[in-house]
Amino acid sequence: MAPVNADIVNGSKVTSPVKKTLPEVEDNGKRYSYEMLVETANFLLSKTDVRPVIGVICGSGMGSLAENISQPECIAYEDIPNFPISTVEGHHGKLVFGYISDVPVVAMQGRFHYYEGYPLWKCCLPVRVMKLLGVKALIATNAAGGLNPNYKIGDLMIVRDHINMMGFAGNNPLHGPNDERFGPRFPPMNKAYNYEFRKVAKEVAKELNIDNMVREGVYTCLGGPNFETVAELNMLKMLGVDAVGMSTVHEVITARHCDMSVFALSLITNECVTSYDHDAEANHEEVLDVGRMRQDILRDYVSKLVNRFVKYLPQNP
Numbered sequence: 107m108a109p110v111n112a113d114i115v116n117g118s119k120v121t122s123p124v125k126k127t128l129p130e131v132e133d134n135g136k137r138y139s140y141e142m143l144v145e146t147a148n149f150l151l152s153k154t155d156v157r158p159v160i161g162v163i164c165g166s167g168m169g170s171l172a173e174n175i176s177q178p179e180c181i182a183y184e185d186i187p188n189f190p191i192s193t194v195e196g197h198h199g200k201l202v203f204g205y206i207s208d209v210p211v212v213a214m215q216g217r218f219h220y221y222e223g224y225p226l227w228k229c230c231l232p233v234r235v236m237k238l239l240g241v242k243a244l245i246a247t248n249a250a251g252g253l254n255p256n257y258k259i260g261d262l263m264i265v266r267d268h269i270n271m272m273g274f275a276g277n278n279p280l281h282g283p284n285d286e287r288f289g290p291r292f293p294p295m296n297k298a299y300n301y302e303f304r305k306v307a308k309e310v311a312k313e314l315n316i317d318n319m320v321r322e323g324v325y326t327c328l329g330g331p332n333f334e335t336v337a338e339l340n341m342l343k344m345l346g347v348d349a350v351g352m353s354t355v356h357e358v359i360t361a362r363h364c365d366m367s368v369f370a371l372s373l374i375t376n377e378c379v380t381s382y383d384h385d386a387e388a389n390h391e392e393v394l395d396v397g398r399m400r401q402d403i404l405r406d407y408v409s410k411l412v413n414r415f416v417k418y419l420p421q422n423p
């Protein structure tokens with residue numbers, strides 16, 4: 107087991123530089139301080155010798171992405187100090203440390219959603235923990251409904267951008283006092299999805315001969331847990347949304363706030379129903395089935411992406 111203490115975010119040891127007192131706010135439960143997340147990161151660093159530089163979040167039914175990981179070391183969420191627990195079917199609830207294409211990674215097999223009852227900042231707590239572990243790039247995957255009429259079930263969508271619908275109503279993972287040790291009060295979001303990663307992902311899709319099923323588009327996250335009405339979907343379509351889900355956006359905002367590079371990938375698991383004449387209804391079983399159907403392709407794709415993205419990671423000073 108590796109020793110733990112010293113400087114922030116080099117993945118080998120973590121300390122809290124300066125203790126800060128942030129103002130208290132009303133907020134759906136107690137916020138986690140920087141110091142608590144340092145405690146969580148140090149716990150994890152004491153349990154594994156893997157020092158991850160890329161973090162992967164597995165979407166619904168996409169947990170098999172973590173099966174790509176060699177020399178895996180799994181830690182259940184319930185054993186991790188300050189971690190929430192996964193409550194959704196298709197989300198196993200463990201962190202997997204190990205290697206993909208010889209690159210040290212950590213994967214979340216199970217993410218947290220707002221509809222589970224967690225405030226957004228808590229849904230994104232693992233992203234900040236990843237940062238403290240030394241992770242420089244986040245690959246967030248999700249299952250999503252295809253709103254773009256050209257999309258087919260089983261397609262993969264590289265996320266070019268998002269629309270933060272929940273943020274329009276003031277619900278944002280960064281809401282509340284800002285801790286500058288993570289990032290600035292007003293982070294820019296116009297380059298949320300790393301340009302090089304997206305370019306490489308399109309090249310890799312060609313190399314794997316899956317470019318006919320790989321799209322690029324705009325994702326939005328709604329609060330869920332209900333799937334959308336016809337009118338809601340038509341509104342989102344007018345706004346330029348290509349795929350709809352209930353995750354990822356707040357994770358990406360949190361990752362960009364603490365200066366991680368981001369790539370996100372949606373698996374189109376169902377067609378969004380935009381007409382009252384259409385009989386189909388979205389359901390979570392179908393979402394999980396499509397995840398299973400695409401698991402081999404997803405595994406190959408993400409392994410190659412990790413292998414290529416590593417060249418674009420910022421080096422330690």
Ligand SMILES: O=P(O)(O)O[C@H]1O[C@H](CO)[C@@H](O)[C@H]1O
Binds near residue numbers: 166167250352354389
């Ligand atoms: O975004 P992920 O976690 O992949 O899951 C998606 O699938 C579930 C609905 O079937 C929702 O949780 C939605 O967000």
